[in-house]
Structure formats: structure tokens, C-alpha cells
Amino acid sequence: MSKVNSGPSIYIPTDKNIFDALQHKKVTQGELVSFLSRRGILVSRNISKQQLTEKICAMTLSYSDFNWVAKLLENPNRKDKTTHSKLKGDVEYSQISSACATVKANLTASSDDSVKLTKNGDKTTLTITYVDHDFTKTELRQRTVKTCEIQIEQADDGVVMKLPSTRKAKEVSEQLKSIMKAQVIEAGGAELEECSISLEALCDATIRSQFFDHLIRSVPGFEFDNVSSVDVYHFEKEQRDEFEEDDESDARLASYINKAALAGEGVLDSTEFKQLHKQGFYIYKIIWTAVEDSFEGPKVEFEAQFGKPDSCTDFKYTVRGVYQYNSRTAEHNVTRRATTLYENEEYNLKIKDASEKALEIVIGKFGA
Template sequence: MSKTNLNYYATDKEIFDILMSSKLKLSETTLLNIAKDRGILYSNHNDRDSLSNIISLLPHDFNDLNSILDKSESGNRSEKSTSVIFNPISLSDIKEVSNNYRDDESTEEKIIITQQDNEISVKIEYTEIDYTKTRLIQRRTKEAEIKFIKKDDKIIARLPANDRARKILADLQNKIEEKLKTQITKEIISLENINDPVLRTKFFTQLISSIDDFKLETVTSLKIESNQFDETPELEDDQDIEEAKSQMLSAVKNVLLKGNNLLSTPEYQQLRSKGFYISSIIWRSKQSSDPYAIYEFEAGFDDPFKCKNFKYNIRGIFTLNKHEYVKRIKSVSQAEQQLLLSIIEESASRNFQTICKEHENPEGT
């Protein structure tokens, strides 16, 4: 059943709020240009508050409003991905269940299903409401694409690393299990049951150094967590409670390091010796087949303390200009991004299995 979009209008107060809430995107210069595009010239000496006020009082049609909303949005930073490996399951089962999910009258999302070779794409358009934002940008249309990729005897489900996409995938999984009348086995990368900080760190150090056809260049960002932060001492009286609160306030829960070659810095080595472990990392690598380009990758856990909800991203590429690399990172093409994501997935899955075996058999026998 098709759903119609809600009709609404924007008051001058709501337009003023959006103009004032996006200082970096809607600067004084941008506000002057908005007015100039409509044939109105204001003084360069007008401050941001007065410009927002007089512009908000102008008539705004649908296109005017959309233009302001587009200018207020953040840059096109690609959303991080996550993946789940299913076995056994077939693409035909996935397609049938996805079609039924799309045709379900109770489903509010707009769903487009396509298939190409050994891959099925389920693209969902949905509405998300964020009440922390001003009214005009509380309700925004978003899109999540879940790709089911057949590789050997497994199905890799790649999806955006957000709660809505995870819920949709869980719904599809439940419907497939109902159809097959059996429970599907799945692999999700999570170190929740592995509390050893050495193994948690090893997962990341092996990940960045074992990507096929890539050689590690440098690590530029590390988020490091303390594995001691959940320990709560036994308390006897109110004085002990206050002392414990004071100690907790001074305790270091996590540390964010930025720079170059961070794994070899004394600061990181000192934290590592005190039981800290890596929970997210940004690194750069050169591709063996193209040594004149440096790719920047990112991987980490949504829940850094439990090390679950693994996510990753291809941040972009630095190309060589004459004899030096450009300082500004460029986005990779969609096709190249999908290829690089699959390489990250393979390395992450391989190293996850290795870490699990080491955890189960620490003696190596």
C-alpha cells in the first residue's frame, strides 16, 4: 500500500531556527548569497542574527525551503558499513521473502529490490525523526541498502551500521527462518566474550596488516579503552562512596590519539602496558598494484566497551601530484568502494576466527 508524504508549511520562527542552528554551513556569506539569489542586497555589516531574522520573514516556497535545508546539511560523508555472514541460505529464498516484505501492507517503507548475478539489493527508503534538532530537520527521509552477496557457500549481508538497518535485516532473517522452518546460523564479528585486552588489540593490528594486496603505511587515529573501568569496589559507608566517586572522576575511561605511526608511539605503548585496548582505528595503506595512491580506512565497534557492533568504512584516497601526495582526501567510486569493503570484510572475518581460536586455546595446543 503506497504511503503519501505529509504536507506541512514552515513558519518564520522555524526558518529562523534552521538559519541560526547551522553556523558552519549557513555562514553570513551564505545568508547574503541566499538573499542575493532572490534579488535582494543586504549590508556586509549585518550580523548573523539580523540576517537570519530578515531572511526568515521573506516568503519561502517549497524550492526555497529545500534549498535552505540542503545548505544546512552536513557534507556527504559515507555511512559506515557492517556485515553478517549467513549459512545455509539461498538467494532465491532471500528474494522471495524480500518481495513478500515489500508487498506487506503493514510495511511503511518504500522498498526496491534488484538482482544482478550473485547479488540481491534490498533498498529501503524510510523516515527518521530526531527530536534533538529543530523542527524543520527533525523528520528526514533516509535510505538504507542491504546487499546480499553470494560467495562460495555463504551469503554476506552488507548493510549500513545503524539500528534501523539492523532491525530490517533481523526481520528478513526471521521471515526466512519461518519459510525454511529452521534456524539460520550466522557470523557476527563481536569481541564481547573476549575480555583479554591483548586479543582485542590483536584483532585490529592483524586486520590492518593483513588486507590482501595492501601494505600498511601509517595509523592516524586510535581510540583506546580501559578494561578496568567497569570494576566497582565494595563500599561500606557514605564516605567510601564519595571517595570512590572522586576516584572514578579522575580515572581514564578512554583515550583518543591522533597523529602518525601511532602504534609505535611511547604514549600508546604506555597505555597498552596498563591494560588498554584498541576499540577503533583509522589507518592508511598503499595498494600493491597502484603504489601511487594511498587509501584511508576506518574500523571499530559501536559499543567500544563490549566490543560489539563492528563497523568499517572506506574514507577515501590520497593521490600523488607530481612528487607529493595531495593533502585533501578524495572519495572513491561506488564500484571501488564495494570492492574495498569486501576486502575489509574478508580480512576482518579471517582475523576474527583466529582471535576466537586463540581465546579458546590460549596454550596453542
């Protein structure tokens, strides 16, 4: 497909679009004062933001002025949750490289995406910079420049693909997997088997909750500390009659509520959680802390969930932050700091390993 050349957009924001945009908290009063000063209008810094906004909206704005407003409102490239999948089979590096090159060519030909391909040892990384649009937001807040990295690492039994849990990354990863599968078959190899973390075949609520119980207690190099938040789900295949007489209050509760969230110290030991669990609710999202086994190791807060709670598919996870150990007080700090790039990659790898181990345990115990 050849790239379609088109001219610039003729969209011009209305006065209301500009007013709504300038009212956002990301647009500071100082930014508005600076804008007016560049136009030769001097105002007091004590003037209200409302008055500044009304003054600017009454002015004739140029294309560069629209870009200035849009730039102020662009969302930062926030840290997305991570997911992974595995293609089991005999995959050569040349096939991985060829698949990445094909996807890169397709993306650059059909869009304005910037794609970079790098290799470091057994790891091949496809970095894509693209513009994401969210049309649920006001006009000047819809555009966000994002970057996603898809890592393809060769393993003994195939390749592991790690990627952000975003729509763009999933679309690109599906293209990569499709091309690699076709190349392996064309080369005379066996069909690649795709494996991911899923509890869709395990429909029992207790089993699904046990997956998370094994997960939080089996992170390599960490000792489980505490669960601070759980989200539970109840899926009933057959809807009950609203007026059906039922002496069991648990069944009536489950027929009206299918989601619940609990937060606080020791959530798993709370009476409320145990009551919901008995009624057929199961965990689909959990936030917990664990302490690193090393001397004066930090306490790390993890999060894991299934994006589709009814089927327990679309598994994703993230590292929320680190509580550093304070040798002076002999306790961990109460303030959480963000992880470094190295820590984020290391801890995400540990969650990946723990999730695979937890899935293996529940499948081995209950079958699938």
C-alpha cells in the same frame, strides 16, 4: 497492517524556529537576497546576514517558504560506515527473493518508504529511500532524506549480508534474517547459524587489541603503512573504592578513565599508547593507511571500530579516502580524495575479508 491515511501536518514554525534556521551556515547570504528579490524586495548584497534574517522573519511565510528553508538545511546523504553478517546454511535464491518481497511489502504498507529490489548475478540488493528524523536538532533541521542499500550475496556456505551501519538498515536486516530463518526451517532445512565480527567472548584486553593488529596488517593486496589514530577502552567489572589505598598508579588511573583517544604518526609505537595498554586498555577503534601492492598504487586510509566498545560488538568499517601516487614527485599526494563507488565497494570488501581473517586468527590462538 493497512497504511493509515492522514492529512498534512499542522505544525507551523515560529519566528524563532525560522530565525535559528536562517542563521545556519548552510543558508548563504546570496540565498536570502534571492528570496527577498522573489518577493519584490531589492537589497544590496553588502547588507549583513543578520539584517537579512531579521527582515525575512518579520514577513508572513507560506508553506512553500517553509519547504524552501527546510530544503536548504537538509543534510546530504553522507557515507555511512559498513557492517556485515553471515547466515551459514543452505539458503536458496527463492527464499532470499521471498524474504525481500515480504519486507518490501511490509515497509511500503506501513510507511512512506520507497523500496526497490534488484538482482545482479548472485547478489540481491534491497534499496530503501526513507526520511530520517533527528529530534535533537532544531525543528527545521530534523528531516533528512536517506538511502540505504542492503546487499544479500549467496556464498558456498550460506549468504552474506552487507549493509550500512544505521538504525534503519539494521532493523530491515533483522526482518530479512528472521524471515529467511523461518523459511529454511519450514522447508525442512537445518537452522541457520548467524555469524558476525564480535570479540564479546574474548574478554582479555591484549587479545582484543591483537584483533586490530592482525586486521591492519592483513588487508588483501595492501601493505600496511601507518596508524594515525586509535581509541582505547578500559572496562572494569568491579568498581574500586575511590578512597582505597593502592600503591599501583596504573590501577588508580584505570579506575577513573575508561576511554582515551590518541592521534598522530606512529601511534602504536608511542610511549603513551604502550602505557595505556599495560594498564588494561584495549583498542576499539583504529584509523590506518595501507599502500596498494600494484605499480604506483594509491595509499588508502581505512577506519574500523566496534560501536559498543565495552562488549566489542557492532563491528563497522569505512574507507576514509585515497592518496593518489604522484609519479612526478615519486610520492603519494598529501591531499586525500574521496573514493569512487567502485573503489568504495572494492576496498570495503577487502576490510570485510581482513576482519574475518583476523577474527579467525585470534579465536584459533586464544579460543572463545
